Amino acid sequence: MILPSYYEYCCRVKTISGYKALEQIPAMLESMHVKKPMIITDKGVVGAGLIGIVKKAMGAKVKIGVTYDSVPVDSEYKVVNEAAEIYRKKGCDSLIAVGGGSAIDTAKGVNILVSLGGNNLLNYAGAHNIKQKLNPFIIIPTTSGTGSEMTNAAVIANHDKNIKMLFASYFLLPDIGILDPRMTKTLPPFLTALTGMDALTHACEAYFCLGKNPVSDSHAYLAIKGISENLLHAVKNPGDMKARLAMANAATMAGAAFSNSTCGMVHGLGHSVGGVCRVPHGNCMAIFLPYGLEYNLHKCADIIGEILFPLAGPEVYNSTPKKERPERVIELVRKMNQDLHDATGGRHPRFLKEILDRNGAQQVPKSALPAIAKTTIGDGTLVYNPEELTYDDAMLVLEHAWEGTPLNRKKIKKGRKKVKW
Numbered sequence: 154m155i156l157p158s159y160y161e162y163c164c165r166v167k168t169i170s171g172y173k174a175l176e177q178i179p180a181m182l183e184s185m186h187v188k189k190p191m192i193i194t195d196k197g198v199v200g201a202g203l204i205g206i207v208k209k210a211m212g213a214k215v216k217i218g219v220t221y222d223s224v225p226v227d228s229e230y231k232v233v234n235e236a237a238e239i240y241r242k243k244g245c246d247s248l249i250a251v252g253g254g255s256a257i258d259t260a261k262g263v264n265i266l267v268s269l270g271g272n273n274l275l276n277y278a279g280a281h282n283i284k285q286k287l288n289p290f291i292i293i294p295t296t297s298g299t300g301s302e303m304t305n306a307a308v309i310a311n312h313d314k315n316i317k318m319l320f321a322s323y324f325l326l327p328d329i330g331i332l333d334p335r336m337t338k339t340l341p342p343f344l345t346a347l348t349g350m351d352a353l354t355h356a357c358e359a360y361f362c363l364g365k366n367p368v369s370d371s372h373a374y375l376a377i378k379g380i381s382e383n384l385l386h387a388v389k390n391p392g393d394m395k396a397r398l399a400m401a402n403a404a405t406m407a408g409a410a411f412s413n414s415t416c417g418m419v420h421g422l423g424h425s426v427g428g429v430c431r432v433p434h435g436n437c438m439a440i441f442l443p444y445g446l447e448y449n450l451h452k453c454a455d456i457i458g459e460i461l462f463p464l465a466g467p468e469v470y471n472s473t474p475k476k477e478r479p480e481r482v483i484e485l486v487r488k489m490n491q492d493l494h495d496a497t498g499g500r501h502p503r504f505l506k507e508i509l510d511r512n513g514a515q516q517v518p519k520s521a522l523p524a525i526a527k528t529t530i531g532d533g534t535l536v537y538n539p540e541e542l543t544y545d546d547a548m549l550v551l552e553h554a555w556e557g558t559p560l561n562r563k564k565i566k567k568g569r570k571k572v573k574w
Contacts, residue, residue, distance in 0.1 A: 157365075160364075166328070168331075175333045178210065191236075195222055227433075234272060246288065252295050256295075260290070264290050265320065290328055292329070297345070297400035305323050316528065337401060338391065348404070356380065357377065357445075362414060363538070365456075379400065379402060419442055432516055
């Protein structure tokens with residue numbers, strides 16, 4: 154085990170997990186001395202009946218100030234500005250985010266504005282620009298993927314510039330995260346798959362990137378185990394509440410891990426594809442994870458090899474020679490993507506050219522790869538990637554990920570940066 158000489162770890166979110174976790178909301182609101190929360194969600198969550206479940210669980214004790222359900226697939230700063238204005242007009246005093254990463258990040262953005270003032274979220278972009286506690290905030294995830302209920306960051310799009318902006322501060326953490334399997338029971342198989350691979354990427358990058366530490370490792374390790382054991386089963390058996398709860402817990406642990414250890418090039422590439430081509434984040438994570446593992450092999454093969462134990466179990470780990478374990482990890486991640494592709498009738502993409510828009514056209518044309526590579530080089534996640542990523546290397550990875558071919562590691566210029574954990 155690599156032990157850093159210094160590290161910091163913070164996870165101040167109260168987690169309530171279980172089959173009746175939603176029923177604890179009234180007591181939690183009362184403990185925070187708030188009476189008029191705003192619910193932030195999207196029309197898909199409303200259409201699935203999940204807001205009705207939340208309101209029924211809260212009962213007559215809680216008066217909802219307003220429900221804002223116009224969150225788009227990708228959080229956008231103009232939506233945040235609009236929701237914040239509604240919050241003020243309705244006299245709300247707290248926030249409840251119900252949804253996936255987009256709804257949660259939107260709520261984080263709204264909380265910045267309604268707590269600190271102003272009408273333009275762009276004024277707070279970047280790290281450490283939020284310097285005080287925000288208004289009371291509860292997150293109820295409806296996917297088992299983003300782990301946003303445990304993260305100190307929000308990623309919100311600026312479609313005017315085709316970029317995704319990062320907001321980072323410990324004050325973005327919610328007061329409470331509520332994990333209830335009723336919230337993911339209706340999630341379609343293809344969304345269960347892509348959000349689950351998002352969580353697996355969080356855990357894997359947390360484990361091998363430069364900010365790793367013993368506490369984040371423990372969360373990442375158990376998250377990988379939980380996802381490996383339950384994701385495919387949850388895709389094939391959507392009504393299995395035990396698998397759903399296990400995935401919710403795994404995604405939360407992965408969120409806590411990467412929120413402290415940070416992530417690397419997989420997220421950098423994913424942010425850029427999302428910004429340039431408006432692709433859902435989970436699809437990008439599933440596609441780029443095996444390439445991120447391949448690209449970093451020569452810098453941290455032993456650490457990547459350790460992932461085999463939670464990913465495949467003790468028998469496979471012990472029967473695999475040490476030098477073969479890293480390659481076996483990559484092989485199993487690709488197999489997981491293939492299994493999810495098969496289980497979802499081909500809706501889970503394995504490589505970039507398989508991502509289609511609603512009209513059946515390629516959402517990531519090959520002509521977009523240079524713009525994606527250029528955007529990637531400016532992404533802050535690359536700071537913690539074990540190996541430096543240049544524009545040429547980003548293009549190399551993108552070209553292989555577009556075709557779905559294994560990475561040609563002989564073309565990677567090795568040894569540019571000394572690894573320090």
